[in-house]
Structures are given as C-alpha cells and as structure tokens.
Amino acid sequence: xxxxxxxxxxxxxxxxxxxxxxxxxxxxxxxxxxxxxxxxxxxxxxxxxxxxxxxxxxxxxxxxxxxxxxxxxxxxxxxxxxxxxxxxxxxxx
Amino acid sequence: xxxxxxxxxxxxxxxxxxxxxxxxxxxxxxxxxxxxxxxxxxxxxxxxxxxxxxxxxxxxxxxxxxxxxxxxxxxxxxxxxxxxxxxxxxxxxxxxxxxxxxxxxxxxxxxxxxxxxxxxxxxxxxxxxxxxxxxxxxxxxxxxxxxxxxxxxxxxxxxxxxxxxxxxxxxxxxxxxxxxxxxxxxxxxxxxxxxxxxxxxxxxxxxxxxxxxxxxxxxxxxxxxxxxxxxxxxxxxxxxxxxxxxxxxxxxxxxxxxxxxxxxxxxxxxxxxxxxxxxxxxxxxxxxxxxxxxxxxxxxxxxxxxxxxxxxxxxxxxxxxxxxxxxxxxxxxxxxxxxxxxxxxxxxxxxxxxxxxxxxxxxxxxxxxxxxxxxxxxxxxxxxxxxxxxxxxxxxxxxxxxxxxxxxxxxxxxxxxxxxxxxxxxxxxxxxxxxxxxxxxxxxxxxxxxxxxxxxxxxxxxxxxxxxxxxxxxxxxxxxxxxxxxxxxxxxxxx
Numbered sequence: 001x002x003x004x005x006x007x008x009x010x011x012x013x014x015x016x017x018x019x020x021x022x023x024x025x026x027x028x029x030x031x032x033x034x035x036x037x038x039x040x041x042x043x044x045x046x047x048x049x050x051x052x053x054x055x056x057x058x059x060x061x062x063x064x065x066x067x068x069x070x071x072x073x074x075x076x077x078x079x080x081x082x083x084x085x086x087x088x089x090x091x092x093x
Numbered sequence: 094x095x096x097x098x099x100x101x102x103x104x105x106x107x108x109x110x111x112x113x114x115x116x117x118x119x120x121x122x123x124x125x126x127x128x129x130x131x132x133x134x135x136x137x138x139x140x141x142x143x144x145x146x147x148x149x150x151x152x153x154x155x156x157x158x159x160x161x162x163x164x165x166x167x168x169x170x171x172x173x174x175x176x177x178x179x180x181x182x183x184x185x186x187x188x189x190x191x192x193x194x195x196x197x198x199x200x201x202x203x204x205x206x207x208x209x210x211x212x213x214x215x216x217x218x219x220x221x222x223x224x225x226x227x228x229x230x231x232x233x234x235x236x237x238x239x240x241x242x243x244x245x246x247x248x249x250x251x252x253x254x255x256x257x258x259x260x261x262x263x264x265x266x267x268x269x270x271x272x273x274x275x276x277x278x279x280x281x282x283x284x285x286x287x288x289x290x291x292x293x294x295x296x297x298x299x300x301x302x303x304x305x306x307x308x309x310x311x312x313x314x315x316x317x318x319x320x321x322x323x324x325x326x327x328x329x330x331x332x333x334x335x336x337x338x339x340x341x342x343x344x345x346x347x348x349x350x351x352x353x354x355x356x357x358x359x360x361x362x363x364x365x366x367x368x369x370x371x372x373x374x375x376x377x378x379x380x381x382x383x384x385x386x387x388x389x390x391x392x393x394x395x396x397x398x399x400x401x402x403x404x405x406x407x408x409x410x411x412x413x414x415x416x417x418x419x420x421x422x423x424x425x426x427x428x429x430x431x432x433x434x435x436x437x438x439x440x441x442x443x444x445x446x447x448x449x450x451x452x453x454x455x456x457x458x459x460x461x462x463x464x465x466x467x468x469x470x471x472x473x474x475x476x477x478x479x480x481x482x483x484x485x486x487x488x489x490x491x492x493x494x495x496x497x498x499x500x501x502x503x504x505x506x507x508x509x510x511x512x513x514x515x516x517x518x519x520x521x522x523x524x525x526x527x528x529x530x531x532x533x534x535x536x537x538x539x540x541x542x543x544x545x546x547x548x549x550x551x552x553x554x555x556x557x558x559x560x561x562x563x564x565x566x567x568x569x570x571x572x573x574x575x576x577x578x579x580x581x582x583x584x585x586x587x588x
Contacts, residue, residue, distance in 0.1 A: 006457070013416060013460040014423070015453060016441035025457055028515055032458055035516050036405040036471065042478050049476030050483060052307060053532030054294045054337050055557075061333075073194040077427035086425055091436050 001030035097122040098263040102166050102320040105266060109155055109165050116151035116165025120144050120209050123167040127211060127264045133234045135249075135259040137172050138180050139212040147209040154207065161207030163327055169259040169268035172213035173220055174200050174311075175300040179210075183302040184218040184228035184252075187422045187429045187447025197300025198332045199269060199311045206327040211265050215255030218449045219419065220276055220304045223521040225254025226508060227451040235284060235505050236262035236580035240546035247505040247547070250280030250521075253314070257284040260314045261580055267315040267324045271301060273308045274407050275501075275525025278537040278552055281314060282500035285539045285548030285578045287321045287567065288314045292557045293532035294339035296325075297332030305414040306337075308407075308529050316578070318538060318567040322346035325560065341558065349565040355389035359566070360493030364400035365524060367502065373543040374499045381497055381540055381551045384573035385566070395489040395496070399482045403527040404519060406482065409462050409475035410530075415452075416459025422447060454515060483531040486554075495566055496554040498524050500537040504547035528554045538567040540574045548578065 006025050010017045017025070071084040080087040097119050100108065108114055124141055144167065151165035175181045175193035182188045196204070204210070217227040225233040225248060233254040235247040249258040253270030257280035260268050270277040272290035281288025289312050296311040303309060313324035325346050332338040361382060366375075382392055424430035424443030431442035448456070462471035489496065501521055511517045528535045534557070537550035551570060555563040 005461075009457055009461045009464065012464060013456050014420075014437075014440040014444055015448075015456065016438070016445040017453075021453070025454065028454060029457055029461065031514070031516060032408060032454075033461070036409050036475075039402055039405050039409075039474050039478050042399070042402055042481065044474060044477035044481070047477040047480055049473050050480035051476060052337065053483065053530075054339065056294070056337075056339060058336050059333070059340075070194075074426075076194060077191050079424060079428070079430035088425055089432070089434075089436050089439060 001026050001033060098126050100266070101317050102266050102315060102323050103317070105166060110160065112155070116148040116155065116209065117145065119165055120148035120167050120211070123211055123265055126262070130262055130264055133236060133258050133262055134231050135214055135233055135255040135262065135264060136169065136212040137182060137184070137215050137230045137255070140179055140210055143179070144209050144211050151207055151209065163203065163323065164207030165209060166267065167209045167211050167265050168203065169212060169214040169256055169265040170200055170210055171216055171253050171256045171269050171271060173216060173271055173302045174269060175302070176200055176210070176213065179213065181213065181302070182230070183220070184216045184230060185447065185449070185452070186229040187443070189229070189429065191427050193300070195300060198297035198334060199301070199328045202327050202330065203269070208327070214253070214259055214268060217252035217254065218452050219302065219415070220252040220271055220273055221415070221451050221455055222251040223275070223279060223518050224248035224508070224511065225251040225280070226512065227449055229449060232508055233258050237285060237505060237547055245507045248283065248508055250283035250501070250505065252276040253280050256314050257281055257286060257288065260284070260286050260316060267313060267320055269311060269328070270314055271309055271311050272529065273305050273411060274529045275522035277312045277314065278525045278535055278550070279501045279521055281537040282548070282550030283505040285580065286314055286316050287318045287536065287538050287571070288312065289321050289325060289536035289560065289563070290534060291325060291329065291560050292534045294337050295534070295560070296328045297330070297335040297338045299332055299334040303418040305411040306418060307414060308411060318564055318571050319347060319350055321536070322350065322564045344561055346560055346564055349561045350568045352565055353389060354385065354566065354569055357390045357495070357562070357566070358393050358493040359385050359390045360393050360395035360489055360496045362395050362397045362400065362489065362496055362498060364397050365498045367523070370499070370502060371543070374502065374549060377541040377549050377551065378499050381570060384570060385497065388569050388573065393493045395492055397485040397489055397527065399478065399485050400527055402478050403482055403530055404523060406475045406478045406530060407526045408458070408519060409471050410479065412455040412459035413463050413472050414459070416456045416463065419452070419456055479530050482527055486528070486531045486533060490556050494556070495562055498552045498554065500524060500550035500552040504543045504545065504549055524552060533557055534560045534563055536563050536567050538570045539576055539578055540570060541576070
C-alpha cells in the first residue's frame with residue numbers, strides 16, 4: 001500500500017482526505033490487507049463463491065407502481081430543495 | 094411499590110394485567126432511570142413525550158381488557174432502525190438531524206404489539222466497531238465496574254453498545270440490536286445480559302440502515318433468555334419489502350424453554366480453544382459443559398476447520414458491502430451537505446466531513462478490494478472461503494444440535510484499550526463472526542464473572558431456523574449459572 005494507491009482509492013470512494021489521514025491509511029490499510037491475505041493459504045479450487053446464505057429464490061413481483069405520490073415527505077430531509085426538486089450545484093454548462 | 098425497573102418483561106406483563114401498576118407508572122420509572130444515568134450516554138435521543146403517550150394508550154387497552162402481546166413494555170431502539178419522525182443517525186454526523194418518514198418493519202412490529210419506545214440508543218458509527226467508541230455522539234459507558242477499587246470506565250462492547258448498556262443498567266426492559274459480526278452477542282456478554290441474533294432472514298432488514306447486507310440481522314437484548322424470546326416473537330416474520338426475508342412460519346420462541354435437554358447433542362468446536370485465551374474464560378466454558386452434562390445433554394467434540402479464516406473473510410466481505418451501501422451518503426437528498434465548488438467536490442467534502450475514522454477506513458478497504466484488478470483476488474476469494482466456513486457448520490451439525498462456545502475472548506475492557514491497532518479491535522469478534530458468515534443464529538447468555546467481577550457470556554450457536562433450541566439451551570444455562578447480575582453492586586463496592 002502506498003500513498004498514490006490511497007489517493008486513487010479515496011477518489012473512487014469520493015472522500016477528500018487530509019494529508020495526515022492519507023499517511024495513516026497507508027499504514028493501516030497495509031496492515032489490514034496483510035491480515036486478510038492469509039486467505040491465500042486456503043485451497044479454493046472448484047469452490048463456488050457464496051454470495052447469499054439464504055436458501056431462497058429471490059422473489060419477483062409484478063412490475064407496477066406500488067408506492068409514491070408524496071414529494072413533501074421525500075424532500076423533508078433535503079439539505080436544499082425547491083419546487084419539489086432536490087437542489088444541487090450546476091452540472092451542465 | 095416494587096422497583097419497577099428491576100422487573101423482567103414477563104413479570105411486568107403479569108403485573109400490568111393484574112393491575113398491580115400501570116404502563117404509565119412503568120414508563121415513568123424508566124424515564125427517571127434514564128435521567129439519572131445520563132453519564133452512560135446510552136441514548137442519543139429520548140422520546141419521553143411519545144413514550145408517555147404510548148403508555149397512556151396501553152393503559153386504556155389494559156382497562157378495556159384488550160391488551161397486546163408486549164403492551165406497555167418500555168424498550169430502547171438501536172439508532173440504526175428508522176423510526177418515523179424521530180431522528181435516526183446510525184451514530185454518524187452524516188445523518189445528524191435525519192428524520193425518516195417511515196417506520197422500519199421490526200419497530201413497526203414492536204409498536205403493533207403495544208410496546209413503548211423510550212428513545213434511540215447509541216451505537217458504533219454505522220454499526221462498525223466492537224467497543225462503542227466510534228459513535229459521533231460519544232462513547233457509551235458500561236454500567237459494570239471492575240471490583241479492584243479503581244473507577245476505570247469500561248466499554249459496553251459494540252456495535253449495539255447503547256442497547257446493551259441500557260438494558261443492563263435497567264434504563265429499559267429490553268432493546269433492539271443488529272448483529273453483522275457479533276454486534277449483539279459481544280455487547281450482551283460485556284454487559285451481563287442475554288442477546289440473540291436470529292437466523293439471517295428471520296427479522297426484516299427493511300428500514301434498518303444498511304452496513305453489510307448479506308450479514309446484517311436484527312435481534313433482541315433483555316435481562317433474561319425468556320424476555321429476549323418474547324421480543325423476538327414480535328420482531329420476526331416475513332416482509333415482502335426485504336427480498337431476503339424468509340417466508341416461513343415463526344414459532345413461539347418461548348415454547349421450548351422448559352423442555353429438558355435430555356438427549357440433546359451439544360457440540361464443542363475444538364478450534365475455539367485458542368492460544369492465549371484467558372483462564373477465566375476457559376474455566377467458564379468448561380463449567381458450561383459440565384452444566385449441560387448434568388442437564389442430560391450429550392457433549393460431542395466437533396471441528397470447524399476454517400474458523401481461523403472467518404475474520405479475514407469478514408474483513409473483506411463486510412467492508413466491500415459497506416463501501417457500496419454507504420455510497421448513498423452524498424449530501425444530495427438527506428443528511429449533511431458540505432458544499433464544494435462543484436458537485437464532485439460537494440460529494441467528497443460531505444463524505445470526508447460526515448464519516449468518522451473507522452467508517453472511512455472500512456469504505457477505503459471495501460473500495461480497494463472491489464476495484465479493478467483486485468476483485469477476484471480479494472472479494473471472490475473471500476466468497477469462496479465463506480462457502481467453506483458455511484460447510485464446516487453443516488458438517489458439524491450432522492453430529493450435534495447446537496454448539497457451545499465462549500462469546501468473546503475477554504471481558505469488557507477500558508475505554509481506550511485496543512485502539513492502537515484496528516486488527517486488535519477486530520479480534521473481539523473471533524468467536525461470533527463465523528456464524529454470521531454462515532447466516533446462522535446465535536445467542537450470548539451471562540454465565541459467570543471474571544476475577545475482576547465482570548460478567549462473561551457463553552455463546553450458543555444453532556442450525557438455521559432453530560432459534561428455539563438455542564433459547565432452550567440458553568434458558569437452562571441461565572438457570573444453572575443462577576447469577577446475581579446487578580452492575581450497581583460492584584459499582585458501589587468500587588466507590
């Protein structure tokens with residue numbers, strides 16, 4: 001783990017880190033990745049990855065609207081809103 | 094009048110039915126206890142007015158003989174469950190002030206059954222932690238103290254630390270928790286109470302702030318095994334709004350509590366006998382085995398060969414899922430916004446300012462292991478080992494009905510200990526994580542004390558959907574241990 005990788009991952013994760021945080025994370029992430037690397041010892045040839053422990057088929061439902069129609073409830077926690085829209089800074093020139 | 098806060102839920106229900114006291118009196122007694130114990134920092138928000146209103150309605154139902162299964166029982170709700178119009182923060186600055194416009198399925202079940210909500214309990218930020226020291230709203234203090242005459246403040250365990258401390262300190266009669274890698278069982282052990290994590294899919298995750306979706310599972314805390322079963326009865330059940338919620342019948346979890354253990358096979362996994370385990374815990378485990386034998390159970394040695402790989406597997410899968418789940422906190426629709434020059438800077442500033450150190454660490458690990466070039470080496474590899482861990486349990490359960498192990502490798506430690514190295518903190522969950530990875534149910538029951546007078550729990554793990562047997566064994570264990578679990582006794586001795 002090096003500083004460049006930490007910066008790249010922080011950008012992917014949309015985190016503005018301070019220089020100090022970056023330095024700390026170089027060490028800490030390195031340690032944690034070292035710890036999880038012990039999985040390499042395990043022979044997993046012909047083992048299927050396990051994504052879900054529940055032995056049920058994901059249910060499907062009819063594709064129709066079942067909820068909605070209350071913009072005021074959706075917007076009540078918005079940092080900024082106007083006329084039933086969330087407001088963000090301009091993204092299209 | 095008897096001390097209403099010392100009653101069990103079962104006793105309180107009986108007392109309410111026989112009109113020995115009212116739900117309002119019961120709620121008021123707990124509100125007073127909360128006010129007198131603010132130093133524990135167990136609650137982020139008190140919902141006193143709402144609680145008194147709920148209690149009043151409860152009294153009306155008792156008066157008209159139309160009471161509900163948990164009518165008038167004052168509970169604490171982990172601040173990871175969305176509660177309608179009541180601030181829900183997940184212990185994070187990024188959600189400070191967030192008031193959900195909906196009620197989580199689990200809490201709506203508890204309300205349906207007449208319980209009273211006293212407030213939202215403190216927790217590790219986004220349920221990431223084992224000591225309740227990562228909350229934006231401050232550390233939770235364990236009501237237990239060491240009997241060494243010192244006055245060191247101890248952690249309640251985590252992540253559901255506020256829920257566990259509040260029940261142990263008699264600020265509420267029971268509480269909700271969530272368990273991703275041990276977040277119910279480890280704090281239950283540290284605080285000397287019962288805590289159960291049911292099978293993945295038993296309780297709906299709808300309306301619970303997501304940490305690691307394939308591992309998260311709601312469960313309950315209470316001072317007795319029976320009370321934890323009563324709460325679970327209400328919390329469980331199929332929910333079409335959670336696609337991983339199981340559409341199977343919910344039994345009465347109290348039905349087998351009095352059933353004898355005769356003929357039951359209890360497995361002892363040899364891999365849980367770890368180097369460097371404190372003698373107190375080793376001894377307590379042995380004592381538990383003897384108790385089970387004298388109850389007529391058969392003790393079987395079993396092996397879970399991939400146990401040592403459970404933690405590294407967990408620390409790939411959980412952060413990976415967390416990094417994806419926490420991508421939604423971007424300062425646009427709810428929660429904190431830290432404006433930047435453009436939308437990208439707003440995202441980055443908001444997340445850096447809103448998330449604490451442990452959460453940032455896990456998002457970073459998760460993003461790294463999911464990033465191009467590393468996905469197969471870390472994430473897919475971990476999912477493969479996850480299958481091997483799960484198969485270990487399947488094989489063990491061919492030979493036994495439940496497993497008995499220690500809950501945690503230590504008693505509650507002091508605030509500040511284990512903070513120098515994240516991995517040290519992660520090791521707290523060494524005995525709880527494997528069952529989480531396999532989606533299996535487990536519970537911690539107080540079984541003894543260490544040399545410093547601190548409670549220690551034993552863990553009972555079961556087969557999928559067989560919480561009843563876990564509770565049956567837990568109930569026997571509780572009876573055999575016959576502990577006097579009063580944190581204030583050691584506290585006053587220390588003072």
